[in-house]
Amino acid sequence: MLKRRDFLKAAAVAAASSGALPGFIGHAAAAPAKARMHVVIVGGGFGGATTAKYLRMWGEGSVDVTLIERNPAFVSCPMSNLVIGGLKQLEDITVSYDNLKSKWGVKLITDDATAIDVAKRTVTTARHGTIGYDRLVLSPGIDFVASRIGGLEGNEERVPHAWKAGPQTALLRKQLEDMPDGGVFAMHIPRAPYRCPPGPYERACLVANYLREAKPKSKVLVLDANGEIQSKKGLFTEAFARYGALIEYVPNSALQSVDAASLTAELEFDSIKADVLNVIPPMRAGTIATAAGLPLVNDAWVDVDWLTLEAKGMPGVHVIGDALFPAPTMPKSGHMANQHGKVVAAAILNIAAGLPPNPAPVVMNTCYSFVDSKNVIHVASVHQFDAEKRQPMPVSGAGGLSAAPNEIEGKAALAWARNIWADMLA
Known part of the structure; x- marks a missing residue:
């Protein structure tokens, strides 16, 4: 366990290692939580797994975290096209949840979340019954409208x-x-x-x-x-x-x-x-979100308060990742879900400590694409909360595109995958 004086430094290092900007974590560490709370997270992808780890790490174990995920291991959608193209195997993009349990003390329930009751603050699962929560984070990804x-x-x-x-x-x-x-x-x-x-x-x-x-x-x-x-x-x-x-x-x-x-x-x-x-x-937010009476845009994506990532009009229910109605130019990506996970972890810890959320969170995205077995292109963007528009807006002049496909970015893409999987799950 880190000593309190070392906490800010460790959090900043962890954020930097995944490309996160430390500007949105400062408030999370400003004061310890005054009382333990139980946070239930539905969905163990890029957003949910990150939230679980960072709640435990930044909160120094002061928050109990239960993660409900249907799959026994994390399988990465980014890099999965390499498997389809015959350049990787499925096991190359599969990562265990073991560290979340043994290292970070997250309670992992391998099950389907079938319903939530916002009034009673409960989540119902297919095989493990009903679980109560103080705060709920939904990271259900997408479902298809076949x-x-x-x-x-x-x-x-x-x-x-x-x-x-x-x-x-x-x-x-x-x-x-x-x-x-x-x-x-x-x-x-x-x-x-x-x-x-x-x-x-x-x-x-x-x-x-x-x-x-x-x-x-x-x-x-x-x-x-x-x-x-x-x-x-x-x-x-x-x-x-x-x-x-x-x-x-x-x-x-x-x-x-x-x-x-x-x-x-x-x-x-x-x-x-x-x-x-x-x-x-065609896609929409994961069924657990769309069936729960949360506010939807275009009957598909959850509308949120961008400072806390709470569903609008639903205090205590936070929604992150692909399930959101996106802010301008904000992609539905694994990297962005990872960033959402850190913003919501910081906001929840601030709430637990009686503090307001960070008033100006910054998130970023980098997306690599292979165009053949070695050459890669990328797009990157930075988004900062705009108080007047009440949503993140792209930062002018930040980010950008590759000039051309190249092998150096191919190596960077593989390193990005290893680093973000470690940031979530190591």
Whole structure:
């Protein structure tokens, strides 16, 4: 256990190691919590796991933390396209929760959270009954609305999304391996906002990279419901061009329905038959959030107070990560969820100590995308809370884009993954 005088230094070092700005942690350490509280966290991804660790670390064990997560280990969505492209194995992107339990004293419950009762301050689980809380942090990620695409619901094994890392990642990889040379890999990208804006375009590149080596007569068809590439447009346009006829990009391709038996995608004015059909469905906040009566924007994403990340009108219920209605230019990304986790941990500890939340939190994002086995591009941004607009706004002149794909950023991308997984779980 750290001595109190060493606490600020350790917290700043931990934040710096993951790229976080120390500007939003100062208030969390200003005073110890006056009384123990019990914080329940639903979802052990980039946001929830970070919140659990930092509540225990910054709070010096003064806050009891229970993390409810359905999966026995963390599987990273960032870097999962490398598995689909045959450059990594699933075990390479899987990290244990053991340190959260043994090192940080987090109580881990491997279960599904099925309901919350805001009035009673309880969470109901599928197998472990009802759990009470003083503060609740929901980090449920996204769920899919497959019903918006005719024929897709119930056919995800035949037409996988692989947009939640795990079994479907391995399934899509197997389908690629089984695809004949000369076959068509067709993927559909939903309308924004969706989780990880550059992710589909990275996937197209890595699938093309695999096919160029293993099945060079094949084709990658990118059907985008959006009018243009949603992230790193110029860089991905150039990357696609380098693959020549191997990648065809078709914008404004709204998907109407699929025929899972024949692997046919029905667009508004066209039908596409594929050998592998990868449909990323429309998304909304995880069901535990949308079913709980929390305030939603566009009936999809939770509206929050950005200083505490509490759902508006729902004191004591904090929502972080991909489930949020995003602030301007703020991506739905693993890095951003990690940043949300630190902001909410600081806010909760301040509340426990009778202090106001940090009035000007700063968060940042870096997103790396592989365009082949070695070359990578990135986009970075910094967002600071604007008191007048009551939300984070992009900081002018901060962040930016790669000049061109390069191998140095490939090494940086792999280091980023190792560092952020350690920041969450080590």
